[in-house]
Amino acid sequence: MTPVRYAMVGGGEGAFIGPVHRTAAAIAGNCRLVAGAFSSDADRAARSGAALGVAPERSYASWQALIDGERALGPDEGAEFVAIVTPNHLHAPVAIAALEAGFPVLTDKPLTDTMEAATAFVDAAARTGGLVGVTHTYAAYPMVRQARALVAGGGLGAVRRVAVRYTQGWLARAEDAVGKQAEWRIDPARSGLAGAFGDIGTHAFNLVETITGEAMERIAAELRATLPGRMLDDDGAAMFRLSGGGRGTLVASQVCSGDANGLAISVWCEEAGVHWAQENPNVLRVARRGGPEEIWTPGVDRGYLGAEAMRVTRTPSGHPEGYLEAFANIYHDFALAVRGQAPDAPCYASLEAGRRSMRFIVAAHRSSAQDGQWTDLEEGT
Structure with missing residues (x-):
């Protein structure tokens, strides 16, 4: 299938986990980064987007602008899912807004910062019927x-x-x-x-x-x-x-x-x-x-x-498969699920x-x- 288009929130300049996610998505082979709000700092976000080769008009200064901008592009051009790689306190607000805008969400663990935020996240998924995956990486090792x-x-x-x-x-x-x-x-x-x-x-x-x-x-x-x-x-x-x-x-x-x-x-x-x-x-x-x-x-x-x-x-x-490959298994299976082809026992949580x-x-x-x-x-x- 053609690669599934995704947008990333967080994971810009100086981050550890953002490059891990992007490398894993590249290894998976069925995902393509098309947009991002890579930092809460507008200058850092712009530098990050440019370094990653993201089109300037799709390198957003905030996650709110990303969701609005990608939704406006429509299903044929906009991102098909949103990956969240921010500190914990932003997981729920970004995910809820993305789900309400019609985007599937792949989020880093833990799910949120508080149980109250987790409940709101779960309620939003139930209300919208949106697809959600969580990156508990180690469960994806062979x-x-x-x-x-x-x-x-x-x-x-x-x-x-x-x-x-x-x-x-x-x-x-x-x-x-x-x-x-x-x-x-x-x-x-x-x-x-x-x-x-x-x-x-x-x-x-x-x-x-x-x-x-x-x-x-x-x-x-x-x-x-x-x-x-x-x-x-x-x-x-x-x-x-x-x-x-x-x-x-x-x-x-x-x-x-x-x-x-x-x-x-x-x-x-x-x-x-x-x-x-x-x-x-x-x-x-x-x-x-x-x-x-x-x-x-x-x-x-x-x-x-x-x-x-x-x-x-x-x-x-004899060829070691480790952390990046396990992360790639998560992206591969989530991309399949976005296209309605989820495997049995997918690698994402x-x-x-x-x-x-x-x-x-x-x-x-x-x-x-x-x-x-x-x-x-x-x-x-």
């Missing part, structure tokens, strides 16, 4: 898809225990909290409740529900700001209970000195344990009771992989999955404020 097939598919028996952690060290010192990427993440006005548990803990949460196919129902959490003066959590841990009866632990921290991007998960079922780590993403380790350890790897020539993993694998075995991540954040904060009391995620509605 070996995570394979882990889901093994665990949620039931072939290994019931889930008994899960251990997931996401540890980073990039905010381990007070002087680390400077620069564009750090400043808004530790600012409640722009980040909302999303400290470490919201920023990276939501990825760990989503990975648990994706691989197990079960809902996290209850949580007992302890969150803290390790460094003086920080207003949001930078470290935390929680116990949780799954809908199928399994139990688990979740750690999310950005003050673990020496750790880079330590997302890792183990799921122990009745018959085997399944283990995956994001820093070695092409290896899925399966240890069966009474049997040899198995190492599963991706590749278009790996006939033993399930359909979910094979569909999102691009290269022969659903709006409901995004709302569940918000419930996780709210429940974790509520539990921590009550000295780790067990708290239902549904109480975060």
